[in-house]
Amino acid sequence: MLDILQSLNIHLTESLYQKDPQSSKLGKKIVTGSIELIHNIGFDQFTFRKLAIEIESTEASVYRYFESKQKVLLYLTSWYWSWMEYRLAFLTININSPEERLKRAIQLITEPTIDENSDNVDLGKLHQIVIEESMKAYLIKEVDHENKHGAYFQYKQFVNRISDIILEIKPNYNYPHMLVSTVVEGAHLQRYFSQHLPNLTDTNGSENCIHDFYSEIVLKALK
Amino acid sequence: MLDILQSLNIHLTESLYQKDPQSSKLGKKIVTGSIELIHNIGFDQFTFRKLAIEIESTEASVYRYFESKQKVLLYLTSWYWSWMEYRLAFLTININSPEERLKRAIQLITEPTIDENSDNVDLGKLHQIVIEESMKAYLIKEVDHENKHGAYFQYKQFVNRISDIILEIKPNYNYPHMLVSTVVEGAHLQRYFSQHLPNLTDTNGSENCIHDFYSEIVLKALK
Amino acid sequence: MLDILQSLNIHLTESLYQKDPQSSKLGKKIVTGSIELIHNIGFDQFTFRKLAIEIESTEASVYRYFESKQKVLLYLTSWYWSWMEYRLAFLTININSPEERLKRAIQLITEPTIDENSDNVDLGKLHQIVIEESMKAYLIKEVDHENKHGAYFQYKQFVNRISDIILEIKPNYNYPHMLVSTVVEGAHLQRYFSQHLPNLTDTNGSENCIHDFYSEIVLKALK
Amino acid sequence: MLDILQSLNIHLTESLYQKDPQSSKLGKKIVTGSIELIHNIGFDQFTFRKLAIEIESTEASVYRYFESKQKVLLYLTSWYWSWMEYRLAFLTININSPEERLKRAIQLITEPTIDENSDNVDLGKLHQIVIEESMKAYLIKEVDHENKHGAYFQYKQFVNRISDIILEIKPNYNYPHMLVSTVVEGAHLQRYFSQHLPNLTDTNGSENCIHDFYSEIVLKALK
DNA sequence: GATGAATGAGCGTTCATTCAT
DNA sequence: AATGAATGAACGCTCATTCAT
Numbered sequence: 001m002l003d004i005l006q007s008l009n010i011h012l013t014e015s016l017y018q019k020d021p022q023s024s025k026l027g028k029k030i031v032t033g034s035i036e037l038i039h040n041i042g043f044d045q046f047t048f049r050k051l052a053i054e055i056e057s058t059e060a061s062v063y064r065y066f067e068s069k070q071k072v073l074l075y076l077t078s079w080y081w082s083w084m085e086y087r088l089a090f091l092t093i094n095i096n097s098p099e100e101r102l103k104r105a106i107q108l109i110t111e112p113t114i115d116e117n118s119d120n121v122d123l124g125k126l127h128q129i130v131i132e133e134s135m136k137a138y139l140i141k142e143v144d145h146e147n148k149h150g151a152y153f154q155y156k157q158f159v160n161r162i163s164d165i166i167l168e169i170k171p172n173y174n175y176p177h178m179l180v181s182t183v184v185e186g187a188h189l190q191r192y193f194s195q196h197l198p199n200l201t202d203t204n205g206s207e208n209c210i211h212d213f214y215s216e217i218v219l220k221a222l223k
Numbered sequence: 224m225l226d227i228l229q230s231l232n233i234h235l236t237e238s239l240y241q242k243d244p245q246s247s248k249l250g251k252k253i254v255t256g257s258i259e260l261i262h263n264i265g266f267d268q269f270t271f272r273k274l275a276i277e278i279e280s281t282e283a284s285v286y287r288y289f290e291s292k293q294k295v296l297l298y299l300t301s302w303y304w305s306w307m308e309y310r311l312a313f314l315t316i317n318i319n320s321p322e323e324r325l326k327r328a329i330q331l332i333t334e335p336t337i338d339e340n341s342d343n344v345d346l347g348k349l350h351q352i353v354i355e356e357s358m359k360a361y362l363i364k365e366v367d368h369e370n371k372h373g374a375y376f377q378y379k380q381f382v383n384r385i386s387d388i389i390l391e392i393k394p395n396y397n398y399p400h401m402l403v404s405t406v407v408e409g410a411h412l413q414r415y416f417s418q419h420l421p422n423l424t425d426t427n428g429s430e431n432c433i434h435d436f437y438s439e440i441v442l443k444a445l446k
Numbered sequence: 447m448l449d450i451l452q453s454l455n456i457h458l459t460e461s462l463y464q465k466d467p468q469s470s471k472l473g474k475k476i477v478t479g480s481i482e483l484i485h486n487i488g489f490d491q492f493t494f495r496k497l498a499i500e501i502e503s504t505e506a507s508v509y510r511y512f513e514s515k516q517k518v519l520l521y522l523t524s525w526y527w528s529w530m531e532y533r534l535a536f537l538t539i540n541i542n543s544p545e546e547r548l549k550r551a552i553q554l555i556t557e558p559t560i561d562e563n564s565d566n567v568d569l570g571k572l573h574q575i576v577i578e579e580s581m582k583a584y585l586i587k588e589v590d591h592e593n594k595h596g597a598y599f600q601y602k603q604f605v606n607r608i609s610d611i612i613l614e615i616k617p618n619y620n621y622p623h624m625l626v627s628t629v630v631e632g633a634h635l636q637r638y639f640s641q642h643l644p645n646l647t648d649t650n651g652s653e654n655c656i657h658d659f660y661s662e663i664v665l666k667a668l669k
Numbered sequence: 670m671l672d673i674l675q676s677l678n679i680h681l682t683e684s685l686y687q688k689d690p691q692s693s694k695l696g697k698k699i700v701t702g703s704i705e706l707i708h709n710i711g712f713d714q715f716t717f718r719k720l721a722i723e724i725e726s727t728e729a730s731v732y733r734y735f736e737s738k739q740k741v742l743l744y745l746t747s748w749y750w751s752w753m754e755y756r757l758a759f760l761t762i763n764i765n766s767p768e769e770r771l772k773r774a775i776q777l778i779t780e781p782t783i784d785e786n787s788d789n790v791d792l793g794k795l796h797q798i799v800i801e802e803s804m805k806a807y808l809i810k811e812v813d814h815e816n817k818h819g820a821y822f823q824y825k826q827f828v829n830r831i832s833d834i835i836l837e838i839k840p841n842y843n844y845p846h847m848l849v850s851t852v853v854e855g856a857h858l859q860r861y862f863s864q865h866l867p868n869l870t871d872t873n874g875s876e877n878c879i880h881d882f883y884s885e886i887v888l889k890a891l892k
Numbered sequence: 893g894a895t896g897a898a899t900g901a902g903c904g905t906t907c908a909t910t911c912a913t
Numbered sequence: 914a915a916t917g918a919a920t921g922a923a924c925g926c927t928c929a930t931t932c933a934t
Contacts, residue, residue, distance in 0.1 A: 042364040045364070058916055059909080060909085135358050152420060175425045175432065178436050179436075181423040181424070196366045197375060200400055200401075202400050213401050247897080283901090507895065579808065586713065587714070589865045602869060605869055632855060645829070656847075663890060717903080718902075732906085895934085899929105904925095905924080905925085907924090909919105912919100
């Protein structure tokens, strides 16, 4: 599985980087170091200087790979959604029932923690970054420009895949994308709230109910 | 209505500011100038230097009122939720039916644009800021510290008020806060997606369906 | 004794202050607060803002009394030397032998710690300030200007008084002032070195030998 | 001689700088520019901004070499003492008589002006800086921290060298370090007093007597 | 006389970025 | 291709100081 995942990276839009970070040892260190550092200090405090120190290289070298820290975040989130799409494909292959496929998709979206590593990428930390920081990848003034260059392609495709399952179940449903993006972003936020602003949730520390809550929402929406 | 709104500001936690911006002409200019500037250039580009130029004052003067730009954002969002809570109270007073009250609450949350002014505060722009930037007020490493000092009190209270209505309708419902916060944050995101990442929505430019979508979600959840 | 000391303050040159700090309650708080604060954080970190907070007043109020933090230091050191001069007079009055008077003077200069209070002024802390910071009162580019306005009068007078005793003992001695100022500044420095840079001293923590060392220097110089 | 001096710089503790100023042209300009500027406006008025303008570079570049202006002062004084130690070694080599060696050492310490240049460093100005500002390098709250990191090593070693000569002459003398540091600091102060506060000296403008005064002190102390 | 409000100026620092090697 | 050196620009912050009350 991991071997295939690595090949996924190749598909990330070239506009996300100056030089493919998968193409060299240093590039890979930039990616793993970024995940480590953003996870530790947050995207706001993250800078190329700190990254250069972390990976024992220089700022100039990082610039060879990424034009800005924004692009790094876009790269990481795109990588995440690429990998999620693969996992979805893997989980739904050869399953005929769209209901079952949707169920597995929701399971995937709302699963509490990821405990895998791929190509030295700590996926648990990447998941956490997506939860805490991924919105900052599109809540920016340059969103339209980035979008035009395909920066959010992977995310939109992931949402699309599940929307398609929904339309299989209920072809005349009007809001398949809204339903999926609501569940995806909601699941991230609820997990974050559960940890930091529990008054906005009803998890009582048990994050399993996030899955139950969104499962129910989706099922009732399609009834 | 506006007179009462102004008195609402007094209730914002003192931890949000160094000196109450409502207490002086300069303080008010800082607030209105911040709204104007954040709306124009985005919170990421917003700095006290630019704000000082905008309002024809100095950074040092701004620091008298706010410790950091983060606190300004917290102040603005708290002000927004305070004002939303008041509007909610106003809209639901003397309405017996909890269903009707909930309906109006959802209407309030999902209404497309706000076209009012209060005390020189351009509420349309503030609404836009809440949509585009408010998540950056809590998706920060200092979230727990800020929360401990009451920075998110107004937001949590607004969510609570509506959760209470939900519990009136369906007392044994397990996820009232999650439902409300999902709708609130979802409504913001869908509006943003509708404008910038339409593939993640099904609005086709018509933002009315955001209301329809979340109405249906809530109604079905409480059936 | 203390009553008389308070009257000494009156003699401090008016050029040291804008308004006599002894003339009001606030003025006295500024003096005692400055001693407290400089002792705690050092003269370099000392600012009128911090002082104003310490004494629960405002910067503008402090400016009524002192033109700058430099002047505060000059005031405190002048006050110190004024008080030392008084103590010297007190200790040598009615003593005929100039040798005995000199002995007592050296004792006074080299005594390890001062454990008295006068008019709420913590003299131990003031002594420490003189040791650690008083050189910064004259090692400045404005030294000549300050000197012209009498800022160092008290210090010079104290040195003079002892020089006079020396000349009584050995009228043809060529370097009475150099001897005294060497002992005074040396005693301060050695005390400081003893606490922070012991390799520059031979005190082994016991500061009594500072007295022995300088006593011997002086006695041999006058032989 | 100068060639050897340049190699001395290498021995300055790395904790004094971020990047060795001897290692590049810019680094050397920072050192010479600092001497020029501190000499002109004093250490208190000296800032990295003014230095950057002086040497036609930028603050950011200066920061590559020195963490703070304090460190620059520590660097300059350490350089000075390193160079003084070398001169001492040079002056006393092959001299058997410790009395003669001591005599030369005192000559070195109390000599009126230095009129040499080494590696574009104006040693006369550096000497003046040491006289006027070097105490500010250790009369700081961070003295213990700096000392722990070896900031005063060169000074202490210079004092030590001469203390050793003293002990050769009078092995049971109790205060060799105190005697040396008193003479060193005293010589600086008396020179300063002679120029700015003559009432504290007996030089009448002729600074030669500083040497005579301290010579006598030392000779009598060791009798 | 004392204070609260406001400001001009400048400092220390960091960042993003470029250039030469 | 990767790095080391250097820089322009701006940020966050604090200080000393003034003015109006």
